[in-house]
Amino acid sequence: MKIFIDGKFYDESEAKISVFDHGLLYGDGVFEGIRIYNGRVFLLDEHLDRLADSAKAIMLKLPLPLPEIRAATLETCRQNNLRDGYIRLVVTRGVGNLGLSPDKCPKATVFIIADAIQLYPEKFYEEGLRVVTVPTQRIPPAALSPAVKSLNYLNNIMAKIECQAAGAQEAIMLNHEGYVAECSGDNVFVLKKGIITTPPIWAGALGGLTRKYVIDLARQIGREVRESMLTRYDLFVADEVFLTGTAAEVVPVSDIDGRIIGTGKPGPVTGDLIRRFRELTRLAGVAIYS
Numbered sequence: 545m546k547i548f549i550d551g552k553f554y555d556e557s558e559a560k561i562s563v564f565d566h567g568l569l570y571g572d573g574v575f576e577g578i579r580i581y582n583g584r585v586f587l588l589d590e591h592l593d594r595l596a597d598s599a600k601a602i603m604l605k606l607p608l609p610l611p612e613i614r615a616a617t618l619e620t621c622r623q624n625n626l627r628d629g630y631i632r633l634v635v636t637r638g639v640g641n642l643g644l645s646p647d648k649c650p651k652a653t654v655f656i657i658a659d660a661i662q663l664y665p666e667k668f669y670e671e672g673l674r675v676v677t678v679p680t681q682r683i684p685p686a687a688l689s690p691a692v693k694s695l696n697y698l699n700n701i702m703a704k705i706e707c708q709a710a711g712a713q714e715a716i717m718l719n720h721e722g723y724v725a726e727c728s729g730d731n732v733f734v735l736k737k738g739i740i741t742t743p744p745i746w747a748g749a750l751g752g753l754t755r756k757y758v759i760d761l762a763r764q765i766g767r768e769v770r771e772s773m774l775t776r777y778d779l780f781v782a783d784e785v786f787l788t789g790t791a792a793e794v795v796p797v798s799d800i801d802g803r804i805i806g807t808g809k810p811g812p813v814t815g816d817l818i819r820r821f822r823e824l825t826r827l828a829g830v831a832i833y834s
């Protein structure tokens with residue numbers, strides 16, 4: 545595997561970051577997870593835009609102009625001969641000293657890993673996921689906006705640990721007011737009486753690109769989609785619930801906190817969105833080998 549770090553490609557065993565990098569010392573940095581389908585990078589420019597927004601929000605100056613990061617991302621796919629897979633694009637604050645101060649980090653570090661992807665087994669798409677709401681709340685937007693895709697994932701990792709301890713596949717996180725925010729690594733949608741609803745970003749969610757794509761897709765096929773606050777009750781009584789994320793794509797939920805969702809089998813609207821989303825992933829995206 546060839547890994548891009550600050551303008552050069554390294555073999556996996558040689559791809560190293562300083563222990564003084566604030567990405568490691570403090571989780572000070574931003575990242576993107578991006579899919580490669582059928583020789584194309586899916587939603588590449590949207591991911592680059594979100595990376596730039598995350599960096600701006602935390603006052604992190606990107607070490608390369610965005611078009612160069614874009615070119616390096618595509619080149620990393622070529623170097624690894626990938627037609628399908630997953631890209632991890634990371635920008636850290638860079639090498640500093642042991643203090644917090646970012647002004648001691650003169651240059652941000654950028655690295656790009658492109659690899660095969662670990663997917664949910666197909667049975668979860670056929671049967672649905674078991675999810676639980678977890679005690680760890682999503683960080684309030686006034687503390688650290690969940691809209692920033694930062695390297696600080698401890699909040700999400702705590703949620704993951706809690707859901708795994710409960711034997712579930714995903715964790716639904718509530719915000720500090722008790723409303724549904726999102727999952728540890730996915731956004732959440734419910735369908736009730738034909739209307740699709742997902743929490744607004746300001747509920748404490750990442751502006752997921754799969755979320756946005758699925759909202760557009762659902763509206764294009766004439767479905768009403770709302771962004772409004774949801775409670776646990778709304779989840780329990782939904783006709784269908786599904787999650788969206790770059791790695792998960794669109795994945796159905798069959799059980800939340802022991803309540804069976806709908807019939808207990810993935811519903812027709814979720815099934816339709818899964819099919820349509822998969823069709824689009826095969827056609828859309830920036831060609832790697834043109």
Ligand code: PMP
Binds near residue numbers: 726728751
């Ligand atoms: N929420 C969180 C916390 C995430 O980490 C992610 C990405 N894995 C998502 C939602 C989904 O976002 P996207 O569709 O852009 O992958």
